[in-house]
Amino acid sequence: MEFNFITVAFIVFSLITLGGAIGVVTCINLFRGTIWLMVSLFGVAGLMVLLSAEFLAAVQVLVYIGAIAILFTFAVMLTRSITSDKMRFTRVWVNVISAGILFVLFALGVIYPVWVANAATHFPVTDAGLATTTDLGVALVSGSQFVLPFEVAGLLLTAAMIGAIVIARDADDEGN
Amino acid sequence: MDCPGLCEALANGGVNLGLAQFISLFIGVVLVSGVPLVTVIFLIWIERKVAARIQDRIGPNRVGPFGLLQTFADLIKLLIKEDITPTAADRLLYNAAPLVSFASVVLIWAIVPFTPYHYGVDLEIGALYFVAVASLGTLAIMTAGWASNNKYALLGAFRVVALLVSYEIPLVFALMVPVMLAGTMSMVDIIYAQSSMWFVFMSPLAMILFFISSQAETGRAPFDLIEAESELVAGFNIEYSGMKFGMFFAAEFLHVFTNGILLTILFFGGWLFPLWNEPLIAFAWLGLKASVLYFISLWIRNTVPRMRIDQVMWFNWFRLVPISILNLLAVAFLVKVMQELGLAPRDLAQATLGEVLPMTIILFLSNVAIAIGLLGQVRSVGRESRLATETAQTATAVGD
Amino acid sequence: MDILNNWAFVGIFAVMAPVFPALPIVIAWLLRPHKPNVLKSQTYECGVETVGDTWVQFRVQYYIYGLIFLVFDVEMVLLFPWAVAYNRLDLFAFAAGFLFIFLLADGLIYAWRKDVLAWK
Numbered sequence: 047m048e049f050n051f052i053t054v055a056f057i058v059f060s061l062i063t064l065g066g067a068i069g070v071v072t073c074i075n076l077f078r079g080t081i082w083l084m085v086s087l088f089g090v091a092g093l094m095v096l097l098s099a100e101f102l103a104a105v106q107v108l109v110y111i112g113a114i115a116i117l118f119t120f121a122v123m124l125t126r127s128i129t130s131d132k133m134r135f136t137r138v139w140v141n142v143i144s145a146g147i148l149f150v151l152f153a154l155g156v157i158y159p160v161w162v163a164n165a166a167t168h169f170p171v172t173d174a175g176l177a178t179t180t181d182l183g184v185a186l187v188s189g190s191q192f193v194l195p196f197e198v199a200g201l202l203l204t205a206a207m208i209g210a211i212v213i214a215r216d217a218d219d220e221g222n
Numbered sequence: 223m224d225c226p227g228l229c230e231a232l233a234n235g236g237v238n239l240g241l242a243q244f245i246s247l248f249i250g251v252v253l254v255s256g257v258p259l260v261t262v263i264f265l266i267w268i269e270r271k272v273a274a275r276i277q278d279r280i281g282p283n284r285v286g287p288f289g290l291l292q293t294f295a296d297l298i299k300l301l302i303k304e305d306i307t308p309t310a311a312d313r314l315l316y317n318a319a320p321l322v323s324f325a326s327v328v329l330i331w332a333i334v335p336f337t338p339y340h341y342g343v344d345l346e347i348g349a350l351y352f353v354a355v356a357s358l359g360t361l362a363i364m365t366a367g368w369a370s371n372n373k374y375a376l377l378g379a380f381r382v383v384a385l386l387v388s389y390e391i392p393l394v395f396a397l398m399v400p401v402m403l404a405g406t407m408s409m410v411d412i413i414y415a416q417s418s419m420w421f422v423f424m425s426p427l428a429m430i431l432f433f434i435s436s437q438a439e440t441g442r443a444p445f446d447l448i449e450a451e452s453e454l455v456a457g458f459n460i461e462y463s464g465m466k467f468g469m470f471f472a473a474e475f476l477h478v479f480t481n482g483i484l485l486t487i488l489f490f491g492g493w494l495f496p497l498w499n500e501p502l503i504a505f506a507w508l509g510l511k512a513s514v515l516y517f518i519s520l521w522i523r524n525t526v527p528r529m530r531i532d533q534v535m536w537f538n539w540f541r542l543v544p545i546s547i548l549n550l551l552a553v554a555f556l557v558k559v560m561q562e563l564g565l566a567p568r569d570l571a572q573a574t575l576g577e578v579l580p581m582t583i584i585l586f587l588s589n590v591a592i593a594i595g596l597l598g599q600v601r602s603v604g605r606e607s608r609l610a611t612e613t614a615q616t617a618t619a620v621g622d
Numbered sequence: 623m624d625i626l627n628n629w630a631f632v633g634i635f636a637v638m639a640p641v642f643p644a645l646p647i648v649i650a651w652l653l654r655p656h657k658p659n660v661l662k663s664q665t666y667e668c669g670v671e672t673v674g675d676t677w678v679q680f681r682v683q684y685y686i687y688g689l690i691f692l693v694f695d696v697e698m699v700l701l702f703p704w705a706v707a708y709n710r711l712d713l714f715a716f717a718a719g720f721l722f723i724f725l726l727a728d729g730l731i732y733a734w735r736k737d738v739l740a741w742k
Contacts, residue, residue, distance in 0.1 A: 077368055095629045104350040105699045112357025113695040117688040119364055123680040183707025187715040200725040203693050207729040210689040211738050214682050251634045301650045309663040325639035332635045343628040372665050384684055387691040394698045402705040465650035469643045532741035539739040558716050568709045
C-alpha cells in the first residue's frame with residue numbers, strides 16, 4: 047500500500063467510522079448515541095467519496111444526517127424519560143454471543159469475495175467508464191433496466207408513509 | 223490527481239508533489255472561504271442599517287464613517303463577554319453546536335462560482351451538495367437545543383426543526399426545476415445553461431418557491447419562530463452567550479446572503495453578463511444581483527409580521543408542497559412535449575435566444591396559470607371563512 | 623483524477639470550516655473573564671427556576687413530521703438523477719418518473735385526508 051493523500055484520507059475516514067460506531071454502542075445517553083451514529087455515517091460518506099461514488103456520498107449525508115438524525119431525535123424524545131435513565135443490559139452473554147456471530151458473518155462477507163479465486167477481480171477506480179449521475183438517471187427509468195425497482199421503491203415509500211401515519215395516529219388517539 | 227497552476231510551480235521548485243497539491247488546495251480553500259467571512263462582517267452592518275431605515279431610525283452611525291466599524295466594536299464586545307455554560311448542559315454537544323451551525327453555511331460557498339474562472343470546486347452533484355450541507359445546520363440547531371438542557375431551548379429547537387424540515391421539501395422541489403432544465407447539478411453548468419434565457423423567466427413560480435422556503439430556512443420573518451421572542455424567549459439559543467451566541471448569529475446573517483447568491487446562480491443567470499465576461503465584471507454582476515435579492519429578503523423581514531406555528535405549517539403542507547410538486551410536473555411535462563415536437567432545444571447551453579423563446583413563453587404562461595388558479599382558490603377559501611365568521615357574528619347579534 | 627481532486631478541496635474545506643468559528647471562540651476564551659458561580663451557571667439563569675427534567679416525552683406530532691419528511695427526502699434523492707437525465711429521456715422513461723411523483727403525491731393526499739399535517 048503506497049502512502050499518499052488517498053491513503054491518509056482512507057485511514058482518517060475509517061477511524062471516524064469506527065470511532066463513531068464505538069461511540070454508539072458505549073453511549074448510555076440515547077441522544078448522544080444518535081450524534082455518534084451520525085459521525086460514523088459521515089465517515090462512511092467519506093469512504094464513498096474515495097470510491098468516486100460522490101452521488102451516494104451526498105445522499106448519505108442528506109438522508110442520514112439531514113433526515114434520519116432528526117427522525118431519531120424525535121423518536122428518542124417520544125420514549126418516556128429514557129434519555130436520562132441509566133439503562134443497563136442484564137443478559138450479557140446473549141449479547142456477546144449474538145454480536146460475535148454477527149461479526150463473523152460480516153467479516154466473512156467482506157473477506158470471501160476477495161480471497162475466493164473467481165471473485166478476486168480488482169476494480170481500479172478510474173475516471174474512464176465511471177458512471178455519472180446522468181447514467182444513473184437513465185438507468186433508473188429506462189424500460190430495459192431498473193424501472194420496475196424504481197417504481198416499487200416509490201410504492202414502498204408511499205406505503206411507509208401511510209403506515210407511519212396510521213400507527214402514529216393510533217398512538218396519538220390512545221395518548222389522548 | 224491534477225497539479226496545475228500554483229501546484230505545478232511548487233512541484234517544479236522542488237517541493238514534494240503531494241505537499242504541493244496540498245498547499246495549492248489549502249490556499250484555494252482559504253481564498254474561497256475568505257469571501258463569506260469578510261462578507262459577513264459587512265452584512266451585519268448592512269442588515270442593521272436597512273432595518274433602521276425601514277423603521278425610520280438612523281441605525282449605527284457612531285463608530286467609523288457611517289457606523290461602518292460598528293461590527294468590529296460588537297466583535298470586541300463579544301470577545302470580552304463572559305461565556306456562561308450552564309452546569310446542567312451537555313458540555314461537548316453544547317460547544318460543538320455553534321461550530322457546526324456556522325460551518326454548515328460556510329461549506330455552501332465551496333461550490334459557489336464567483337466568476338467563469340474563479341470558484342472553489344465545480345462538483346458534478348453541486349445542487350445535491352448544497353442541500354446536504356444545508357441540512358447539517360438543522361442538526362446543529364437540534365443539538366444546541368437539546369444540549370442546553372433548558373425547556374425553552376428544547377421546545378424552541380423542536381418547533382424550529384419541524385419547521386425547517388418541512389420547508390426543505392418545497393425548497394428541493396423548486397431546486398429540481400433548474401436542475402431539470404439545465405440537465406445537470408453542477409452550478410457552473412447551470413449558469414451556462416442560462417446563457418440565452420434566465421430560468422426565472424421559464425419558471426417564476428419555482429423562483430418564488432425557492433425564495434420563500436429559503437427565507438424560512440434562515441428563520442427570518444415571517445417565519446422567525448426560531449426566536450419568537452414573545453413566545454419562546456429566544457428559542458434554541460437561549461442558554462448561549464458571548465462568542466458562541468455570536469456564531470449562531472453570524473451564521474444566520476451569512477445564510478441570508480448565501481441564499482441570495484444561490485438564487486442568483488439558479489434563476490438569475492449567475493455571473494453571465496450580456497456583453498463580455500471579464501472576471502471582475504462577472505463578479506460584480508453576480509454580487510449586484512445577489513445584493514438586490516438580499517435586500518428584498520431584508521425588506522420582507524422588516525415589514526411582515528410573524529406567523530403562528532400552525533399557520534406556518536399549514537402554509538407549507540397545504541400550499542407550498544403541492545404547488546412545488548405541481549410546478550415540477552407542469553414544467554417537466556411541457557418541456558418534454560415541446561422537445562418531442564422539436565420546439566424546445568435539448569441542450570440549453572448551446573441554444574440561441576430564438577430557439578428557447580417559444581419554450582420560455584409557454585412555461586411562463588403555465589406558471590402564470592398555476593398562480594392564477596391558486597389565487598382564485600385562496601380567494602374563495604378566504605370568502606368562505608369570512609362569510610362563516612359574518613354569519614356567526616349576525617347569529618350572536620340576533621341572539622343578544 | 624479530477625473527481626478526487628475536487629473532493630480533496632471539499633475535504634480540506636470541511637476541516638477548515640469549523641475552525642473559522644472556533645478561532646474567535648478560542649480567542650474569546652483567552653480574553654474573557656472566567657467567574658462562574660453556582661447561581662450564574664443555573665439553567666435559565668436569572669429567570670424562573672426550572673422544575674423537573676427537561677428531556678421529557680414529546681408529542682407524536684413531531685415524529686410524524688420527521689417521518690413524512692424522510693419519505694419525501696428519499697423520493698427527492700431518487701428524483702434527482704431523473705431530473706439530471708431529463709433531456710436524454712424518451713417518453714416512456716419520462717412517464718416512469720411522472721408515475722413516481724404521482725405515487726409521492728398520493729401519500730401526501732392521504733396525509734391531508736387523515737389531517738395529520740395540521741399543527742395541533
